Amino acid sequence: MKKLRIKDIADGLKISKTAVSFILNGKAEEKRISEELVERVEKYIQEVGYRPSPIARGLRTGKSNIIGLMVESISDPFFATIARLIENEAYKEGYRIIYCSTDNDTEKTKELINVLKDRNVDGYIISPPPGVEKEVNELIKAGMPVVMFDRYLPKVKTDYVVIDNEPSAENATKYLIRQGYSNIGMITFSSSLTQMKGRLKGYKNALKEEGLKPYVLEIDFTPEEKVMVQTIREFLVANPKLDAVLFGAIQAGSCGLKAMTQMKLKVPEDLAVISFDDHDIFELFATPVTAIAQPIEKIAHKVIGLLLDRLDAEGGAAEPREVVLKTKMKIRGSSVVKNSKKYLESK
């Protein structure tokens, strides 16, 4: 059973290649092809199991029915979940996804954009590292739909979906203050990316309003977790007055909790904790961790929605749409009222 071509269908049915092609591309009506023939062709295609070659079609049309999805790392649970949800919705619309991991590396990302461009992807979903403004802008100028998420590039005018980082961090910090904490640190990744800057700003806003002093540790992300744990330990040792910490991302939170475990610091007695990003197993921790949960499903849905929208729209470069979604703070044991009864009992 060898590969069928459009010619085989035409010959098998004793009609013209053209007709088959038109029917395949939904131009039957436009080209005044009889319904009867359309049905006959569709039935035959079913029977013999013909599937047009997307490669040949791609070469001819320049379209690929593929969406390029670039995230920091596909092994990150947040991105993996988003990828999965996007894949599902895209699939229903006949689009496939090619993912790739940027490692948040500018040069690698530029190269990956080229790879995707070569493959003629029809649209891009990018969680961009810094420094790729030029390349992304060129894509947009070339008429490519581009949607960013998680963070965005302020100098690039296109759709994006993010969460309200600043108010979320501000709320969480104020919440800690209301719970009685006054020496509140923030441990986050050093980054020029919008989401990290927003979180830091929100934290600082809250402290400034209350006249409290900020304690900030910005660590460089590295796959060497031990390095990050060690950095956090040193910070905690250097700042013994801290009674609460806000973590700017789940990886920071997880490293921080490890550092605290190693130092035998108790949560929340010695240090209250709130972390950005939620994970359901937070509930199983020695002290369940209060977390700022991102609306993952909604993010994925919005992202692919915006992209499909542009893909359909075809022509007009619509105004960039900026979607900001709300987070939800899941309050758990790691941030109970300072010196509360519950806190004292647990001693």
Place this chain on the structure above:
Amino acid sequence: MKKLRIKDIADGLKISKTAVSFILNGKAEEKRISEELVERVEKYIQEVGYRPSPIARGLRTGKSNIIGLMVESISDPFFATIARLIENEAYKEGYRIIYCSTDNDTEKTKELINVLKDRNVDGYIISPPPGVEKEVNELIKAGMPVVMFDRYLPKVKTDYVVIDNEPSAENATKYLIRQGYSNIGMITFSSSLTQMKGRLKGYKNALKEEGLKPYVLEIDFTPEEKVMVQTIREFLVANPKLDAVLFGAIQAGSCGLKAMTQMKLKVPEDLAVISFDDHDIFELFATPVTAIAQPIEKIAHKVIGLLLDRLDAEGGAAEPREVVLKTKMKIRGSSVVKNSKKYLESK
């Protein structure tokens, strides 16, 4: 700046298209093209930033430089991590990856195989659901390199990489017995897949050797976690004699621990726990969980190694290679000696 074609290079350099193509494909020597010209062409290509169209090349050659990676769900941390590692190694060899999630659904998988076939992927990495033997065998018969991992299809003769599920489960169970537990349950997913069957068998072997009674719960996997938690709760209520549980997979373990938390069962006082699959945050749990860790890096490395090997080999259908890797049991607090001093102290 429009898209460059091979003709533009030839014209720009005032040489023939053919020569450029030969040089591009590393056939310069074979075709007796002077080194001087090769250098000139390479330099020019660099300068103008020409990149051959993989689509046109694919149409012509039938090769795509793409590897299809099919896993149960790309959002599963185990698969996401493997995917990431494979992506990295493949990238270095000039291969791109297209991932897709099968949901362990037979029909969906068949369709996805077709999609990948249409895209002319050069090789397949599959963590297969049951029931796709025929389709996979057809791929192999068509000369496609196929590597399976995590589980395999006994009726399909091709390379695979798995772990030693049976001995691992047997060891873990025997370990629990040595720790003084005698009513040991196993909670796992109902599945005809090799890895699950191996784990169950190992557990039963250990019990039989010691003349102990098995208590098995096989749950159907569902994305509705609450359903699984509830099922486990009912099982635990129905079997109050249990003093230890072996979980057959991390999702089962995580649901089980949630069920136990809800029921206020203490680990390991009321129930000792060992789970297949490790996660570094297990250390942060109220009681750190003893886990059977898979050598993820090694698995990924082997998988892509086997595939690249076949991709290079070109011709001969080498003998199927079956790689079985060892797991490592990470002993933590959830499986301490029954009634041990440590155990009693913690009361």
Place this chain on the structure above:
DNA sequence: CTGAAAGCGCTAACAC
């Protein structure tokens, strides 16, 4: 080394 030419499978314009 060159130049011409065929062909991968498909789309779509054109004349009928």
Place this chain on the structure above:
DNA sequence: GTGTTAGCGCTTTCAG
């Protein structure tokens, strides 16, 4: 509705 044809960009054979 059909049949023809060009062409997407590339590889590769063949004769020179």
